[in-house]
Amino acid sequence: MGLPRFKRPVGTSEQSSNLYVANCGPAVGLTLNRIEAVFGAYGQVKGVHLADESGTRVIVSYHEEKSAESALTALNRRACPELGGRSLHIQYSVPSDCQVAVDDSIEVSMEASELDIPGLYLIHDFISVKEEEELLAAVDSRPWQKLAKRRVQHYGYEFHYNTRNVNTNQYLGELPSFVSPIIDKMSKFQKLGYTETVLLDQLTVNEYPPGVGLSPHIDTHSAFEGLIFSLSLAGPCIMEFRKYSTSVWPTDPNALSDEEAQNSDKSSKFLRRAIYLPPRSILLLSREARYAWHHYIPHHKIDVVNDTKIRRASRRVSFTLRKVRKGPCKCEFPEYCDSQK
Numbered sequence: 001m002g003l004p005r006f007k008r009p010v011g012t013s014e015q016s017s018n019l020y021v022a023n024c025g026p027a028v029g030l031t032l033n034r035i036e037a038v039f040g041a042y043g044q045v046k047g048v049h050l051a052d053e054s055g056t057r058v059i060v061s062y063h064e065e066k067s068a069e070s071a072l073t074a075l076n077r078r079a080c081p082e083l084g085g086r087s088l089h090i091q092y093s094v095p096s097d098c099q100v101a102v103d104d105s106i107e108v109s110m111e112a113s114e115l116d117i118p119g120l121y122l123i124h125d126f127i128s129v130k131e132e133e134e135l136l137a138a139v140d141s142r143p144w145q146k147l148a149k150r151r152v153q154h155y156g157y158e159f160h161y162n163t164r165n166v167n168t169n170q171y172l173g174e175l176p177s178f179v180s181p182i183i184d185k186m187s188k189f190q191k192l193g194y195t196e197t198v199l200l201d202q203l204t205v206n207e208y209p210p211g212v213g214l215s216p217h218i219d220t221h222s223a224f225e226g227l228i229f230s231l232s233l234a235g236p237c238i239m240e241f242r243k244y245s246t247s248v249w250p251t252d253p254n255a256l257s258d259e260e261a262q263n264s265d266k267s268s269k270f271l272r273r274a275i276y277l278p279p280r281s282i283l284l285l286s287r288e289a290r291y292a293w294h295h296y297i298p299h300h301k302i303d304v305v306n307d308t309k310i311r312r313a314s315r316r317v318s319f320t321l322r323k324v325r326k327g328p329c330k331c332e333f334p335e336y337c338d339s340q341k
């Protein structure tokens, strides 16, 4: 169950540091990270989250009221080139006095094949308990970078969260030798019919405390090639996949009237699937799973997996292995592709 912390104000609203932004969100092709980067130009953003399940309305929270005011003045009802030319409908938002329970329960599969998402693979027990301990010891002996809610390490290339991209001119060097046991086992994917060989050159290590997840996102197409591996260590979580219908993305981004923008959740739909990721399993996102589906780790302390409550461990550590892209993405999913917009 999720509890929205802010709501859309009714009538004229008081100034606040939180903005309710309509005609904006993953259902219209704008990831939360991209929205954060644009709103970040007006002050330090505390967070961006979905205002409701429509995927077309978000709450942007600033640390300071004056940042919200500057963003509202600059961006409200003006075509915003950094957001695909969309015209946003912005109001101040107010904290929700009643805690509205949103039912976000979803059936959780143990096997990737049950999700029916082309290009999604999960291998259980990809590494041994001993290898898991060694990988954790290796990253714990290296410096962590603190983000607001979790810690990260980057190897090969640094991933920049403000732009959701890497700087290809800033190569940090080869991946550390502790990843070799993972790379050596990549042939296990060949048994799944995956014959492509990949030279992975970027690793992001994430450490999530209990209750911390990751907002829905598609890894930027122009940043990384088509295979994204994620190895889970230390604790489990569920990962949700969402495919937003592109039929609600207007060809003319400014074509939505006020009423349509307010009501667009009625026409906006997304497919939802979820998978359980146990420690030592590895997930591969490729093809449609990598390019067209958002992936999301709910901010849960307890996941409900087919009527069983599974508590998140004291931490989950993931190794995300990718290959940095050096030219534009030419995928078959242009509607989700930043290189082809």
Ligand SMILES: O=C(O)CCC(=O)C(=O)O
Residues within 6 Å of the ligand: 204, 206, 214, 219, 230, 231, 295, 318, 320
């Ligand atoms: O923690 C994970 O398994 C996924 C991480 C992820 O999606 C990312 O870093 O883009």
Ligand SMILES: [Fe+2]
Residues within 6 Å of the ligand: 217, 218, 219, 295
């Ligand atoms: Fe990701």
